[in-house]
Amino acid sequence: MIHFDEMACLLYLEGQLDAARSRELAAHVEECAPCRELLHALESETTLLSSALTEENESIPARLLGEHTRRLPAWAWTLAFGVFAAGVYWLWIDGIGPLFDQFSSAGFGGTDLFSMIVFSGAFWEGWSDIMDAIQIGVVVLLAIVAIEWIRRRLRRSAAIAVVVSALLLAVALPQRASAADVRRGRAILIPAGDVVHNDLVVIGPSVRIDGTVEGDVIAFTRSLTVTGHVTGDVIAFAGGVAIDGNVDGNVRVMSHSMILEGTTGKNISVIANTLELTSKGNVGGEAIVLATDADLDGKIQRDLLGLFGRGDLEGLIGGEAWIRGGSLEVASTAEIRGPATYEGPQQPIVEAGAKLASPIRTEITQGMRRTRMTTARTAVRAVFGYAALLAVGILLLLIFPGFFRATLREAGSIGLPIGVGALALISGGFLLVLGVLLLFVGVGAGMASVMAYAPVLYVAHIFVGVWLGNRIRGESPDNTSAIIGRMALGLLILRVVELVPVVGWLVWLAVVLWGTGAVLMGFYRTSRLQSAPVPA
Amino acid sequence: MSPAEQAATQERIALAKAGNSEAWGELYREHAPAIFRFCRRAMPTREDAEDATMDIFIKVRQKLSQYDATRPFSAWLYTVAANHCWDLLRRRKLRQDLETGEVENMPLEHPDPGQLTQLIEKRTGQEVRRALDKLPARSRMALVLRYYSDMSYDDIAATLGVRRTFVGVVLLRARHQLREILEGQGGASLAAGGAS
Structure with missing residues (x-):
């Protein structure tokens, strides 16, 4: 068959x-x-x-059901606020308070230190340059594009893994000093012949190290003098630092004045009002120097990156030199073995006899001397900033309409985004502090963590602006031009209100918290729920 | 689905097309679990299935105006879902071993019905699901489309990009592969042996 x-x-x-x-x-x-x-x-x-195939053996993931994210109950943001308040309190009691105490017992108040270092000399101009609206706008767009790119290419678990490991790394880095020998006192002295077999943390008005420290030295002090030997790094927040001895590692200093007469085996990073590298001084590696007044008579074996108010070069630079500043003099005794670049308002003065590998490539910049802004300039800047913010808002709306609308919906619930924003900024505050600390350990990592927040803070205004516009003109129909009109109106009102002295500052704070929360929640929605499947 | 339910679904679709997010939400909640389960069967991991489900609904919302109301909504949904998943799998190059030529040349042998019955009777749904996960993408997809989504041979052909006449071959081959895997967990060789 x-x-x-x-x-x-x-x-x-x-x-x-x-x-x-x-x-x-x-x-x-x-x-x-x-x-x-x-x-x-x-x-x-x-x-x-x-x-x-059809047996219902597996539960549906909660994030697909969506209900839980539709509207968080009032207690959730009350809790968020509670945590925020507790966070601020804790940060103050355990973090900032003791830090200020340390500064005070070290001989100066926090405000003095801050204003001395950040708002004096060449730095302030640098800051204001960085904060230029257009630059932030570009950074914002780049960040958004980068996030979008990463989101599309990285699987969610991988993205989370990257973020978590970055955070862990950031947290793990500064823990080296945890087992250190901590000393406090009015005058701390490590006498010649004494050896500290550990990292040394010193807090007090005056610190003098004549002996040997087999490890790092971390100092909070008015005056730090090192004539002995440090086998690790020297990290100092100080009024004045003088290093006559030998440091085998790096020297990272934030100080009013700094004199380096000894040798350092590795790199130096100095933020100071005046820096003097004497003719006996020797830096084994690279130097990063931010100083109002810098006299470099000694030797820097490798590259120099300098931001000077006034710079004076008399010694050796073994590698490349990149200098930006108000003025630069290169004496006849100076030697630069690599290519040299200078950016400043006037030509550098180079004496005959100076040994240069190649002529200094000079770029004359305008506006380096600006110290005070005129009223007209402030007004122009305000208008310019408004236009830049509006442009970024429109671009966001056009490039990422889904994200924009999702964020706008989040902004509508007011309380929750403010709570989320507050939480985010508190954790951001920690990152910022960490970032500043890292600045002395690794410039890249510190800057990255600080820069990550700037774009979010910047776009925060846009969503609150549209929300405000909607309030005034009535809920918007879902068309782009109407949203842009409301954005323009809302932002204008916010900008004007923020010019009012005290109230303006409070409004700014509220808007930043509110908008940041909305942006973060918008990100969350678009990256996880995509917001489209679930109704608002 | 009763006519009343169908009418309610059609009304929701009409509202959702007009931009009513409440109606869209109801549609979503009604169909998301089934689509997630479909994706869970079609995709290698749970996470892939979650992501795919969300992407599918975004697509569906965008394409809602293209939906032809004379077709059952769930059938249309499955088509969108199947195309999306198949597209993802194809892009991941998970079907290197599945080019169409191979399907045409596959020898079809007559298995021993007794042994086949024995094998089937011994297996639980869970064992079968585990075996399905080990199948090559196209075989798994074909079985899911046919026996989970109840898709017609025409739709399966369109989704997988094979000629309609080969859908049966793809399905049979998938069954053979599945049997091989199930046998690997114990039992006699069935896929290529037996009486003819």
């Missing part, structure tokens, strides 16, 4: 055979036991497959 093959049997079961062949098979099966059995077996297989 000729049997039907398995294919024919399957097609018969699935109703895919034509009528004539179906009848033929049905008739055959009546008489042929093996084919009948095969048909039954295939049918049971179908049943098994269907039931295996």
Whole structure:
């Protein structure tokens, strides 16, 4: 007997055979036991497959159900606020308070230190340059594009892993000093001949190290003098630092004045009002110097990156030199072995006899001397800033309409985004502090953590602006030009209100918290729920 | 689905098309679990299935105006879902071993019905699901489309990009592969042996 093959049997079961062949098979099966059995077996297989596939053995993930994210109850943001308040309190009691105490017992108040270092000399101009609206706008767009790019290419778990490991790394880095020898006192002295076999943390008005420290020295002090030997790094927040001895590692200093007369094995990073590298001084590696007044008479074996108010080069730079500043003098005794670049308002003065690998490439910059802004300039800047923010808002709306609308919806619930924003900024505050600390450990990591927040803070205004516009002009229909109109109106009002002295500052704070929360929640929605499947 | 339910679904679709987010939300909640389960069967991991489900609904919302109301909504949904998942899998190059030529040349042998019945009777749904996860993407997809989504041979052909006449071959081949895997967990060789 000729049997039907398995294919024919399957097609018969699935109703895919034509009528004539179906009848033929049905008739055959009546008489042929093996084919009948095969048909039954295939049918049971179908049943098994269907039931295996349709059995509801797995729960639906909560994030797909969506309800839980639709509206968080009032207690959630009350809790967020509570945590925020507790966070501020804790940060103050355990973090900032003791830090200020340390600064005070070290001989100066925090405000003095801050204003001395950040708002004096060449730095302030640098800050204001960085904060230029257009630059931030560009950074914002780049960041958004980068996030979008990463989101599309990285699987969610991978992205989370990257963020978590970055955070862990950031947290793990500064823990080296945890087992250190901590000393406090009015005058701390490590006498010549003494050896500290550990990292040394010193807090007090005056610190003098004549002996040997086998480890790092971390100092909070008014005056730090090192005439002995430090085998690790020297990290100092100080009024004045003088290093006559030997440091085998790096020297990272934030100080009013700094004199380096000894040798350092590795790199130096100095933020100071005045820096003097004497003719006996020797830096084994690179130097990063931010100083109002810098006299570099000694040797820097590798590259120099300098931001000076006034710079004076009399010694050696073994590598490349990149200098930006108000003025630069290169004496006849100076030697630069690599290419040199200078940016400043006037030509550098180079004495005859100075040994340069190549002539200093000079770029004359305008506006380096600006110290005070005129009222007209402030007004122009305000208008410019408003236009830049509006442009970024429009670009956001056009490039990422989904994200924009999702964020706008989040902004509408007011309380929750403010709570989220507050929480985010508190954790951001920690990152910022960490970032500043890291600045002394690794410039890249510190800057990255600080820069990550800037774009979010910047775009925060946009969403609150649209919300405000909607309040004034009525809820917007879902069309782009109406949203842009409301954005323009809302932002204008916010900008004007923020010019009012005290109230303006409070409004700014509220807007930043509110908008930041909305942006973060918008990100969350667009990256996880995509906001489209679930109604608002 | 009763006619009343169908009418309610059609009304929701009409509202959602007009931009009513409440109606869209209801549609989503009604169909998301089934689509997630479909994706869970079609995609290798749970996470892939979650992501795919969300992407599918975004697509569906965008394409809602293209939906032809004379077709059942769930069938249309499955088509969108199947195309999306298949597209993802194809892009990941998970079907290197599945080019169409191979399907055409596959020998079809008659298994021993007794042994096949024995094998089927011994297996639980969970074992079958585990075996399905080990199948090559196209085989798994074909079985899911047919036995989970109840898709017609025409739709399966369109989704997988094979000729309609080969859908049966793809399905049968998938069954053979599945049997091989199930046998690997114990039992006699069935996929390529037996009486003819």
